[in-house]
Amino acid sequence: MIGFSLRRLGALLRKESVQMRRDRVTFAMMIGIPLIQLVLFGFAINNDPKDLPAALVAPTQDRYSRAIVTALELTGYYRFDHATSSAAEAEALLERGAVSFVVTIPSDFDRRVDRGDAPQILIEADATDPAVASGAISTLSQVASQALLHERGQEDAAEENARDKLEVVVHRRYNPEGITQYNIVPGLLGVILQMTMMIMTSMALTREIERGTMENLLAMPANGFEIMLGKILPYFFVGAVQVAIILLASKLLFGVPFVGSLWLLMGGVFLFVLALVLLGYTISTFARTQMQAMQLTFFIFLPSILLSGFMFPYRGMPGWAQVLGEGFPLTHFLRMIRAVMLKGAGVENVSAPISALCVFVLVFSGMALLRFRRTLD
Amino acid sequence: MSEPAIRVEHLTKRFGGRAVVNDVSMEVAAGQITGFLGPNGSGKTTMIRVMCGLLTADEGSGTVLGYRLGRDTRRIKSEIGYMTQHFSLYEDLTIRENLDFVAGLYRLRPRRRIVDETLETLGLSARQHQLAGALSGGWKQRLALAACVMHRPKLLLLDEPTAGVDPKARRDFWEEIHHLAADGMTVLVSTHYMDEAERCHFVNYIAYGALVASGTVEEVVAHARLTTYLLEGDLAAVNEADRRLRDREGVIEIAPFGTTLHVVGRDAAALRRSVEAVAAETGTRASLTETSLEDAFIHFMGESEDNMG
Numbered sequence: 001m002i003g004f005s006l007r008r009l010g011a012l013l014r015k016e017s018v019q020m021r022r023d024r025v026t027f028a029m030m031i032g033i034p035l036i037q038l039v040l041f042g043f044a045i046n047n048d049p050k051d052l053p054a055a056l057v058a059p060t061q062d063r064y065s066r067a068i069v070t071a072l073e074l075t076g077y078y079r080f081d082h083a084t085s086s087a088a089e090a091e092a093l094l095e096r097g098a099v100s101f102v103v104t105i106p107s108d109f110d111r112r113v114d115r116g117d118a119p120q121i122l123i124e125a126d127a128t129d130p131a132v133a134s135g136a137i138s139t140l141s142q143v144a145s146q147a148l149l150h151e152r153g154q155e156d157a158a159e160e161n162a163r164d165k166l167e168v169v170v171h172r173r174y175n176p177e178g179i180t181q182y183n184i185v186p187g188l189l190g191v192i193l194q195m196t197m198m199i200m201t202s203m204a205l206t207r208e209i210e211r212g213t214m215e216n217l218l219a220m221p222a223n224g225f226e227i228m229l230g231k232i233l234p235y236f237f238v239g240a241v242q243v244a245i246i247l248l249a250s251k252l253l254f255g256v257p258f259v260g261s262l263w264l265l266m267g268g269v270f271l272f273v274l275a276l277v278l279l280g281y282t283i284s285t286f287a288r289t290q291m292q293a294m295q296l297t298f299f300i301f302l303p304s305i306l307l308s309g310f311m312f313p314y315r316g317m318p319g320w321a322q323v324l325g326e327g328f329p330l331t332h333f334l335r336m337i338r339a340v341m342l343k344g345a346g347v348e349n350v351s352a353p354i355s356a357l358c359v360f361v362l363v364f365s366g367m368a369l370l371r372f373r374r375t376l377d
Numbered sequence: 378m379s380e381p382a383i384r385v386e387h388l389t390k391r392f393g394g395r396a397v398v399n400d401v402s403m404e405v406a407a408g409q410i411t412g413f414l415g416p417n418g419s420g421k422t423t424m425i426r427v428m429c430g431l432l433t434a435d436e437g438s439g440t441v442l443g444y445r446l447g448r449d450t451r452r453i454k455s456e457i458g459y460m461t462q463h464f465s466l467y468e469d470l471t472i473r474e475n476l477d478f479v480a481g482l483y484r485l486r487p488r489r490r491i492v493d494e495t496l497e498t499l500g501l502s503a504r505q506h507q508l509a510g511a512l513s514g515g516w517k518q519r520l521a522l523a524a525c526v527m528h529r530p531k532l533l534l535l536d537e538p539t540a541g542v543d544p545k546a547r548r549d550f551w552e553e554i555h556h557l558a559a560d561g562m563t564v565l566v567s568t569h570y571m572d573e574a575e576r577c578h579f580v581n582y583i584a585y586g587a588l589v590a591s592g593t594v595e596e597v598v599a600h601a602r603l604t605t606y607l608l609e610g611d612l613a614a615v616n617e618a619d620r621r622l623r624d625r626e627g628v629i630e631i632a633p634f635g636t637t638l639h640v641v642g643r644d645a646a647a648l649r650r651s652v653e654a655v656a657a658e659t660g661t662r663a664s665l666t667e668t669s670l671e672d673a674f675i676h677f678m679g680e681s682e683d684n685m686g
Contacts, residue, residue: 011481015470022469216465219429220482221455374450376431 008222012230020234030200034192034242038185038249052136052315054101055082055090062110064151068121071147072103077136090124094173096349097335100126100315101136113148120167127172128342129183132313141168174342182257185250186341187310190333192242193269194276195301197235201280202293204231205372210290215376224372232277239273260340264347268340271357272333278364279329285371304328309335332356382407382532382563383428385439385446390423390432397423399586400437405532405565405579410558412577413567416678420586421567422462425534428565429459442531455483458525462536464517466524468510472501475509476524483528491527499523515546522550526557533557535566539573551576571671582674584681594670601673603629604645606652608638610661618659625651630675641672 021027054072058065072078082099084090090102104122112119123140125133145168175182208214217227243266250256280297287293305311307325314325325331332353339345339353347354383405390398398420405411415421426432428441430450439446441453466475476492485491496502499519509520518538526533535554539547551573558564566577574580575594582590582597590597608618619638622628627647632639642648656663 005484007484008482011478014481015467015474015478018474019467019469211468212461212463212465213467214465215426215431215461216459218431219454219459219461220479221451222482223451375433376426377433 004223004225009226009229012222012226013233016230016234020238026200030196030238031241031245033196034188034245035249037192037195038188038246038253051079052077052100052132053082053098054078054080054103055084055093055099056080057084057087057090057102057104058109059107060110064110064113064119064148065105067147067151068105068144069103071143072140075136075139075143077139078103092349094124094126095339095343095345096352097126097339100132118167119148120169122169122171124171124173127175128338129309129313130172130175132315133172137170137172140170144168181254182342183338184310185246185254185256186337187334189243189246189250189269189337190272190308190330191305191310192246193239193273194304194330196242197239197273197276198280198283198297198301199294200238201232201235201277202283202287202297203290204281205284206287206290206293209288218374218376224369224374228281228368228372232281235277236270236273239269243269256341258341259344260342261344261346264350265337265340268333268336268350268354268357271354271361272329272336275329275357275360275364278361278368282364282368282371285368285373300328304330307331326356329357329360332360379407380443381405383439383441383565385424385428386437388424388427388434388437388439390420390427391435396586398427398434401583401586401588402437403581403588403591405563407563408558408561409578410554410564410566410576412574412580413565413583414569414574414580414674415567415583415589417569419584421583422536424583425459425536425565425567429457429534430454431459455528456530457532457534458528458530459534460521460525460536460538462540464509464521466509466517466521468508470509471506472496472509472512472520473505475520476527479524480527485528495523495527515542518542518546518550522553526562530562532563533565535564537567537569539568539570547573571669571674574670580670582677584678587681589677589681590673598668598670598673601668601676603641603643603668603672603676604648605666605668605672606640606648606663607666608640608652608656608661608663609636610659612636614659614661618655618661621655621658622651625655627651629679630672632672632675639666639669639672641668641676 056069069080073080078101080103082090082093087104090104093099094102102124104124106120109119109121121144123137125137127133205214208217247258251258279300283296284293287296303324307317307321308314308328308331309325310330314322314331317325336350336353336357339350381404383403386402388398388401389396401420401424413421413425423432427434427446428439430446430453433447442456444452446453467478470478473492473496476495477488480488480492493502496505501516501520509517512520522538539550542550554564554566566573568574577594579593580591580597581588590600592600608615610618615633615636615638619631619633622631622638622640627642627644628640628651629643630639630641632641640648640652652663655661
């Protein structure tokens with residue numbers, strides 16, 4: 001066998017870059033799509049998801065706090081699946097996105113209620129996706145007060161007086177004003193990258209086949225790995241341009257804050273783009289024509305937009321849809337970019353989505369190389 | 378005689394259950410120009426693609442330049458040149474970029490100089506920055522040939538290289554092929570054109586997936602064992618002779634050439650009786666002539682069709 005050759009790869013890369021540059025319409029599309037979509041999708045996509053995971057920080061388990069927790073669960077918005085006494089742990093859960101809410105009931109809560117002081121509970125909501133938080137928060141104050149009154153057997157007592165005695169403090173974390181663009185714009189980076197990277201690479205081989213140039217390419221001594229690298233590497237350049245455009249626009253046009261590490265984000269973007277171009281290339285080994293490649297791409301593209309948490313809150317979907325959603329690189333990328341951009345999450349808190357992206361890269365590159373046909377059979 | 382450049386044995390290739398190439402064995406002698414002939418759909422392209430590793434044979438074995446088919450594919454690919462039937466370089470790259478790409482894939486060094494020289498030889502230096510798609514058919518063909526001999530292959534496979542090219546360009550092309558062969562390159566060229574077949578040192582004739590005849594042009598013609606008469610006269614008489622000869626004994630083929638007729642048959646005595654009778658009836662002159670390669674091939678085609686039926 002003749003092994004991998006950098007000189008051959010160089011030849012393939014030069015050829016692909018020239019062809020890309022010369023296809024003016026496509027090239028304009030790759031730069032234009034991000035801008036157009038960014039402006040179009042700048043609108044809110046709202047929803048009212050229920051059964052959101054929440055963490056309870058209650059150092060003492062008294063009857064009042066139990067009553068409040070039960071009442072909150074009865075609203076259907078909250079599902080307390082983490083109970084902890086450590087504020088730091090709860091903080092980490094919120095940052096990782098494992099929970100959407102942290103409800104903190106202070107240790108002196110029952111004493112204050114019994115004494116008739118104004119008791120306080122703190123609800124911290126992950127407002128990176130405002131739609132997730134809004135419905136849950138709006139019902140909160142009333143539900144909690146009523147639960148407390150009920151528990152004290154004071155339902156009939158002057159409600160107006162009693163209600164202002166319980167103070168529910170709500171913190172909308174990471175996005176205090178509940179601005180939808182904060183959620184949509186970073187998500188758009190993922191969607192736009194997915195669209196352009198996947199569509200372009202999915203036609204990589206089918207274009208050669210349709211134009212009849214595949215016969216010549218295969219008759220020359222280039223191996224499958226070299227051809228694949230030659231096809232996908234130029235798109236990293238395109239991807240870098242798109243990322244720059246979208247990040248700039250998100251800052252200048254929409255004022256989306258960027259609190260995390262740019263390097264961490266770039267690392268995530270790199271993995272995501274790699275997974276996408278490999279997926280696109282795999283598609284092009286399956287498709288017989290460019291039209292088929294396009295159709296296959298959309299077969300993946302549309303569900304990924306609907307199920308990844310880009311358009312509708314991920315936690316608002318039924319369980320089976322969430323399982324399907326896990327199968328798209330976009331889902332994991334969205335978790336990563338929202339956590340890093342809006343929450344300032346560190347590597348330790350985005351390790352799950354990052355590892356998921358790594359798995360996609362491995363699986364797709366394996367599939368692409370296995371599927372590559374060295375002959376015209 | 379040295380080792381043949383190509384030797385395939387009992388090669389069979391099926392597409393969807395239909396055998397496109399059926400148990401074909403053939404050899405291509407080193408250093409010669411071998412013509413590969415046969416009607417459309419006879420399996421020529423499939424055979425060539427198997428030989429250059431683009432298709433895997435379902436049955437049979439073979440060696441190309443001493444390398445085993447199906448095992449040493451990469452070696453074969455780097456030592457042969459293959460010119461596809463349809464232009465398969467990149468129309469959206471310039472002439473120079475195409476050559477540069479091919480030179481890179483074969484890891485030629487110094488790439489720049491080799492590309493410069495190739496452009497020079499082609500006479501395309503001045504147009505090197507034009508897109509390949511803008512070239513005329515003849516120029517595309519020259520570019521494609523230049524691209525597949527740039528790495529000095531030992532064996533050149535040409536699949537109907539002159540289809541749709543004008544006579545002048547065809548003649549130049551064949552001159553180039555003979556130059557390459559004179560330098561020691563082995564050439565296998567498929568074609569429909571009889572004049573091109575006659576320019577080959579050796580011809581293989583394949584029809585309906587099977588090898589029907591092979592040898593030098595003279596040998597193939599002799600192998601057909603045909604007798605041919607030439608009928609001459611004025612146009613009306615020749616046309617009348619054509620009509621009358623249709624059902625006569627011993628006549629297999631009648632082909633008009635301008636104001637003459639080629640009458641071909643296998644049974645020389647019967648053919649002679651029929652031709653002389655018709656010549657006398659219509660007032661045309663009959664004379665014995667040499668059987669052409671085309672007559673032989675049309676005869677072969679008819680025979681293999683019968684075998685298929």
